[in-house]
Amino acid sequence: MTLLITVFAAVIATVLWYNRKDDRMCLGTLCFLYWGASLMWLVDAIFEYAELKAEYFTPALEDMANDAFLGLSAVALGLVIWLVRLLIADPKGSVRAALKKQR
Amino acid sequence: MACFLVPAAEALVAAAVKKGAEKKETNNAKASETATEGKVKIPFSVKLKWLGRLLWGGSALLAFEHVWHGEIVPWFPFLTAASDPAGAAEMLREMATVGVGMAVLITLVWLVMCRAAERIVNRRDADDTQSMAEQEG
Numbered sequence: 001m002t003l004l005i006t007v008f009a010a011v012i013a014t015v016l017w018y019n020r021k022d023d024r025m026c027l028g029t030l031c032f033l034y035w036g037a038s039l040m041w042l043v044d045a046i047f048e049y050a051e052l053k054a055e056y057f058t059p060a061l062e063d064m065a066n067d068a069f070l071g072l073s074a075v076a077l078g079l080v081i082w083l084v085r086l087l088i089a090d091p092k093g094s095v096r097a098a099l100k101k102q103r
Numbered sequence: 104m105a106c107f108l109v110p111a112a113e114a115l116v117a118a119a120v121k122k123g124a125e126k127k128e129t130n131n132a133k134a135s136e137t138a139t140e141g142k143v144k145i146p147f148s149v150k151l152k153w154l155g156r157l158l159w160g161g162s163a164l165l166a167f168e169h170v171w172h173g174e175i176v177p178w179f180p181f182l183t184a185a186s187d188p189a190g191a192a193e194m195l196r197e198m199a200t201v202g203v204g205m206a207v208l209i210t211l212v213w214l215v216m217c218r219a220a221e222r223i224v225n226r227r228d229a230d231d232t233q234s235m236a237e238q239e240g
Contacts, residue, residue, distance in 0.1 A: 003170070029156065036161030039212060040110065060183040070171050074164045081163065 003041040005071030009078065010034035024091035028078055030082045037074065104174055104194040107165035109202030110209060114158035121151035130179045143224045145217070154213045161209065 013034050017027040049056045059067070087095055125148040169175045174183055184194035 006164070011216070029160075032153065032156035032162065033160030035212075036110075036157035036209065037164035038159040038161075039157070039209050040107065040165050040205045043208050044106070044201060046203065047201050070168060073171070074167055077167050078160075078164060096166075 001059075001067035002071035002074065003038065003045050005068065005075060006034055006038045006041060009075045010038045026082065026086050026089060026091070029085055030078065032076045033081060034075075037078070104190075104197045105169070105182050106197050106202035107162045107169065109198055110158045110164040110165075110206045113154050113206045114162060117151050117155045117158060121148050121155060124148040124151060128158060130224060143221075145224060150213075150217045150220075153216065154210070156178070157209050158206075161205070196209055 010031065011028060012031040017031050020027055045056075090096055124146070128146050128148055128215035166175065175181060176183055180186060182194065
């Protein structure tokens with residue numbers, strides 16, 4: 001479930017990056033973040049499948065819910081990392097302009 | 104347990120190599136940035152940046168998963184598996200299998216990505232040349 005959610009996040013981020021109107025949004029960072037995690041969780045899933053065989057595809061409801069919750073939290077963390085990077089890089093100068101205004 | 108440490112270590116190596124590549128490229132900027140025999144070449148440091156981002160991104164989210172499962176703790180030795188010899192052995196075994204597998208897969212995908220990127224960059228240029236020729240004709 002975690003893998004599935006991260007793959008969906010990676011696909012959505014990539015589509016957004018492909019259709020980007022503004023290069024300064026650093027959407028590439030988000031793509032790399034989610035694809036990197038997806039590939040790593042894929043390897044994790046392969047090893048788990050090798051151990052559990054068919055049982056891997058019939059997880060307990062509680063485990064599935066926990067995995068889904070983890071996946072969503074990982075996606076949220078990815079978004080926060082991207083946002084922090086965007087605000088620090090401040091490619092549009094919005095943060096700088098807002099701070100200057102307050103002085 | 105600590106499988107994400109292997110890709111994280113690879114990310115550190117990639118960052119060090121990238122620094123070296125950047126220095127080399129600025130030294131001979133002409134050769135690295137532009138065409139050799141009419142072909143556009145993506146600088147190696149840029150490709151290494153992609154690898155680094157894939158590795159760091161994946162490692163960060165996997166580290167979060169380990170925190171979620173209670174495998175990483177904020178006190179020494181930080182990895183719960185490392186607190187007893189049996190757990191440490193199991194952790195090292197997992198790093199050697201799953202961790203190395205992760206690093207290898209990411210590197211393979213990156214290699215494919217670099218090759219595809221070179222082709223796309225040059226294909227686009229060929230299209231541009233063709234359209235320019237059509238406009239002139």
